[in-house]
Amino acid sequence: MTDHSDDPDRIADLWLTQSQQALMDQLHSVFDAETRLREILLHSHHETATERLSTVLDVEAGLHGILRSHQAPPVLLTDEASPHGTDTAEILRTLSPAQRMALRSNPGVKEASRALSRDLDGVRDLSRPAGSDPVLAHRFRRDLYLRLAQTLARDLSLGIASGLSRARKRAWDLARDHMLAVNLDLAAESARRVARDILRPGNGTTPESTNVHELSALVDTLRLGRDRAYGLHPAIAREIDLARARTGDLRKAHTLYLADGHDHIQAYSVVIGTRIAEVGRAIGRALGREPLVADNDSLHALLDDFTTTDLSSVELAGIDLGGVHWSEHTTLWPPNVDIEAMKARSEQAPHGTGIWIIRSGTATIRDLVEK
Amino acid sequence: MSTHDPADSPDISAAAPPDSLVHRFLTRRKADAQFSAFYRQHIRPLTGFLINHGECFQVAADMAQEVMTDAYRNWERITHPKAWVYKAASRALVRRIASVEEPVDTIPEPGDLLLRPDAIAEWEARHDALPLLRSLPIKQRQALAWTLAGFTPTDIAEQLGERTDNVRANLRLARRAAAAYLTAREEEQ
Numbered sequence: 314m315t316d317h318s319d320d321p322d323r324i325a326d327l328w329l330t331q332s333q334q335a336l337m338d339q340l341h342s343v344f345d346a347e348t349r350l351r352e353i354l355l356h357s358h359h360e361t362a363t364e365r366l367s368t369v370l371d372v373e374a375g376l377h378g379i380l381r382s383h384q385a386p387p388v389l390l391t392d393e394a395s396p397h398g399t400d401t402a403e404i405l406r407t408l409s410p411a412q413r414m415a416l417r418s419n420p421g422v423k424e425a426s427r428a429l430s431r432d433l434d435g436v437r438d439l440s441r442p443a444g445s446d447p448v449l450a451h452r453f454r455r456d457l458y459l460r461l462a463q464t465l466a467r468d469l470s471l472g473i474a475s476g477l478s479r480a481r482k483r484a485w486d487l488a489r490d491h492m493l494a495v496n497l498d499l500a501a502e503s504a505r506r507v508a509r510d511i512l513r514p515g516n517g518t519t520p521e522s523t524n525v526h527e528l529s530a531l532v533d534t535l536r537l538g539r540d541r542a543y544g545l546h547p548a549i550a551r552e553i554d555l556a557r558a559r560t561g562d563l564r565k566a567h568t569l570y571l572a573d574g575h576d577h578i579q580a581y582s583v584v585i586g587t588r589i590a591e592v593g594r595a596i597g598r599a600l601g602r603e604p605l606v607a608d609n610d611s612l613h614a615l616l617d618d619f620t621t622t623d624l625s626s627v628e629l630a631g632i633d634l635g636g637v638h639w640s641e642h643t644t645l646w647p648p649n650v651d652i653e654a655m656k657a658r659s660e661q662a663p664h665g666t667g668i669w670i671i672r673s674g675t676a677t678i679r680d681l682v683e684k
Numbered sequence: 685m686s687t688h689d690p691a692d693s694p695d696i697s698a699a700a701p702p703d704s705l706v707h708r709f710l711t712r713r714k715a716d717a718q719f720s721a722f723y724r725q726h727i728r729p730l731t732g733f734l735i736n737h738g739e740c741f742q743v744a745a746d747m748a749q750e751v752m753t754d755a756y757r758n759w760e761r762i763t764h765p766k767a768w769v770y771k772a773a774s775r776a777l778v779r780r781i782a783s784v785e786e787p788v789d790t791i792p793e794p795g796d797l798l799l800r801p802d803a804i805a806e807w808e809a810r811h812d813a814l815p816l817l818r819s820l821p822i823k824q825r826q827a828l829a830w831t832l833a834g835f836t837p838t839d840i841a842e843q844l845g846e847r848t849d850n851v852r853a854n855l856r857l858a859r860r861a862a863a864a865y866l867t868a869r870e871e872e873q
Contacts, residue, residue, distance in 0.1 A: 321863035322856075329862055332813035333832045336735065340728040344745070350723045353753050354716060621716070 470508030480552035635673035736829035824858035
């Protein structure tokens with residue numbers, strides 16, 4: 314074996330390698346790589362969002378909407394509805410972190426999201442093996458199935474009724490259109506009757522023929538009302554379109570209810586699909602736009618995912634943060650937020666991602682500021 | 685709001701279509717995760733690479749950060765990130781050297797992103813390979829810095845658009861200079 318111990322080049326190589334190692338060790342002790350990484354990620358996301366903002370945001374229309382009526386919901390984007398559903402990507406690009414926080418706190422959005430969350434839990438129960446007794450397992454699934462279908466049908470019926478009442482009031486205020494008002498009253502009453510029948514005690518004895526008749530009448534009435542409202546005001550036509558879409562979903566939920574729980578896969582598909590659509594509709598209403606076309610993941614991205622968001626300048630007082638996903642590495646909070654208190658009120662996501670989920674009903678920002 | 689762990693939920697949404705928001709969102713998350721891992725692994729060696737070229741700590745740290753920012757912006761198009769950032773850093777150095785005739789910039793303040801800014805000057809004084817590196821002709825310094833960053837002469841030649849023989853020759857000369865420096869230092873002691 315050759316002895317290189319006295320080879321000057323070899324000694325120089327060794328010295329250079331040791332110096333390089335010392336350099337790396339020193340860099341580890343003086344260099345805050347995590348903060349620098351976060352800076353790149355946040356800066357770039359912000360740039361992407363602001364680059365596209367001007368192409369979508371219609372400031373004048375938003376201002377006009379605010380000045381026109383104090384009762385109108387906050388008009389964040391263009392006031393006139395687009396011919397197709399609103400795209401989640403567009404909303405995500407356009408809304409600031411503060412607007413996203415406001416959106417998730419909107420009562421309609423919150424209620425629809427809560428119903429989706431609750432039914433997702435229900436669907437999980439449907440998907441799980443339910444003990445060893447097949448009779449009990451069947452009964453458990455049937456009861457759960459009926460409850461999901463019944464609650465969905467009730468919510469849709471009541472949603473249709475209240476939407477039509479709003480449309481009726483607006484149509485009356487605008488044009489004193491007796492025909493349209495009567496039309497909408499009849500439709501709303503049909504929806505309420507369906508809701509009452511569905512909620513009648515004694516599951517499984519639903520007055521099938523009554524409800525089928527009511528739903529057919531409702532569809533016809535809404536078709537007439539829509540034609541009449543079309544020239545009156547786009548917001549009224551939009552409300553009627555929404556009622557029509559909900560009536561289609563109500564028919565599916567009703568059929569599901571009558572099917573008496575034989576096909577829980579179909580139940581899951583219809584219930585969750587409709588609940589997601591309902592959240593999209595609530596978001597559309599809150600923004601004064603067409604219903605949002607979304608799936609569960611994109612709703613999560615829009616409403617809950619703040620893992621790479623800069624919230625440092627967002628006024629969070631009074632905002633319910635339950636369900637917010639945040640990262641200890643890349644979420645920026647206002648300086649007075651106590652991160653340790655935030656962690657104590659959150660569940661940690663798995664796999665060591667540094668992502669936390671704030672538990673529902675536990676936190677507003679007042680609880681989390683450093684005293 | 686959903687607080688569910690997607691991992692244990694049923695398949696609520698079908699596989700995301702390629703152009704959907706979900707697809708883009710997941711793609712971005714994946715890219716962020718990949719970039720973050722790359723950044724954590726390479727930001728310090730890249731800074732060291734620039735220091736080995738003769739830059740002071742603060743300038744090297746800022747240049748490395750700019751290069752990494754560019755890498756993140758172009759992440760989807762970059763196939764060999766390590767080679768890409770070192771080449772980009774090398775080009776940034778060339779631009780900096782080319783502008784030395786311009787008025788000298790204000791000496792940068794130690795950044796607030798450095799954990800112990802006061803330790804830098806002390807460390808630079810102790811790091812005795814630095815005087816040697818700074819005294820080498822630029823081609824030798826370049827060959828040595830790339831080698832210390834883990835690149836072979838063939839890689840270096842490819843990245844710098846030079847002949848491999850030339851890179852090897854510069855590396856040999858740099859090693860000899862290092863050996864002579866060590867000998868002279870021993871004699872002084």
